[in-house]
Amino acid sequence: DIVMTQSPDSLAVSLGERATINCKSSQSVLYSSNNKNYLGWYQQKPGQPPKLLIYWASTRESGVPDRFSGSGSGTDFTLTISSLQAEDVAVYYCHQYYRTWTFGQGTKVEVK
Amino acid sequence: QITLKESGPTLVKPTQTLTLTCTFSGFSLSTSGVGVAWIRQPPGKALEWLALIYWDDDKRYSPSLKSRLTITKDTSKNQVVLTMTNMDPVDTATYYCAHRYTLAGAFDYWGQGTLVTVSS
Numbered sequence: 711d712i713v714m715t716q717s718p719d720s721l722a723v724s725l726g727e728r729a730t731i732n733c734k735s736s737q738s739v740l741y742s743s744n745n746k747n748y749l750g751w752y753q754q755k756p757g758q759p760p761k762l763l764i765y766w767a768s769t770r771e772s773g774v775p776d777r778f779s780g781s782g783s784g785t786d787f788t789l790t791i792s793s794l795q796a797e798d799v800a801v802y803y804c805h806q807y808y809r810t811w812t813f814g815q816g817t818k819v820e821v822k
Numbered sequence: 823q824i825t826l827k828e829s830g831p832t833l834v835k836p837t838q839t840l841t842l843t844c845t846f847s848g849f850s851l852s853t854s855g856v857g858v859a860w861i862r863q864p865p866g867k868a869l870e871w872l873a874l875i876y877w878d879d880d881k882r883y884s885p886s887l888k889s890r891l892t893i894t895k896d897t898s899k900n901q902v903v904l905t906m907t908n909m910d911p912v913d914t915a916t917y918y919c920a921h922r923y924t925l926a927g928a929f930d931y932w933g934q935g936t937l938v939t940v941s942s
Binding site for chain 1: 868884928930
């Protein structure tokens with residue numbers, strides 16, 4: 711299995727400030743034949759299913775605000791919320807789909 | 823509009839077999855590139871992928887649970903069924919089904935989930 715490790719486990723950010731979540735995979739999720747990183751990010755609010763935010767490491771899903779962005783390649787990835795809004799309080803998961811499917815342990819984002 | 827909905831028992835006894843059904847609409851599981859997965863989440867814990875079935879009946883299972891899982895599809899009914907044998911209290915979780923299409927690669931649509939409790 712490819713193990714996904716997120717950091718930090720939780721963070722508190724002031725409204726309007728930047729939030730950064732890191733995700734590291736135990737092996738590369740970059741598929742060389744198409745130069746795509748098989749990495750996605752989800753947002754999960756209490757009592758709700760996960761919502762896809764980002765796929766192919768940096769492609770924003772339709773309807774996702776542009777304050778959410780994904781970056782990185784190979785084994786190291788980042789989800790950035792450029793200006794935290796109250797509705798962004800949630801747990802965020804990274805997810806690899808390079809070889810079967812595994813998720814990170816989650817990062818809880820709260821308002822400071 | 824793609825929707826998925828999970829159904830099945832809310833309570834099962836240890837050693838019993840769990841059968842969950844995912845009923846979906848807005849897509850066909852006979853369309854090339856489409857897959858439906860099962861993912862679970864114990865209370866307060868992270869997501870765990872369990873199984874996935876593709877449009878061509880290709881099936882993938884979590885290595886750690888493979889011996890206990892079976893995934894099938896009924897294209898005419900727009901349903902995917904997951905069975906998990908020998909249930910244990912550690913299998914208590916919310917079970918989700920989710921849609922996958924090769925264009926995005928990730929799971930882009932999810933059901934609301936169904937909480938299954940394993941207890942005698």
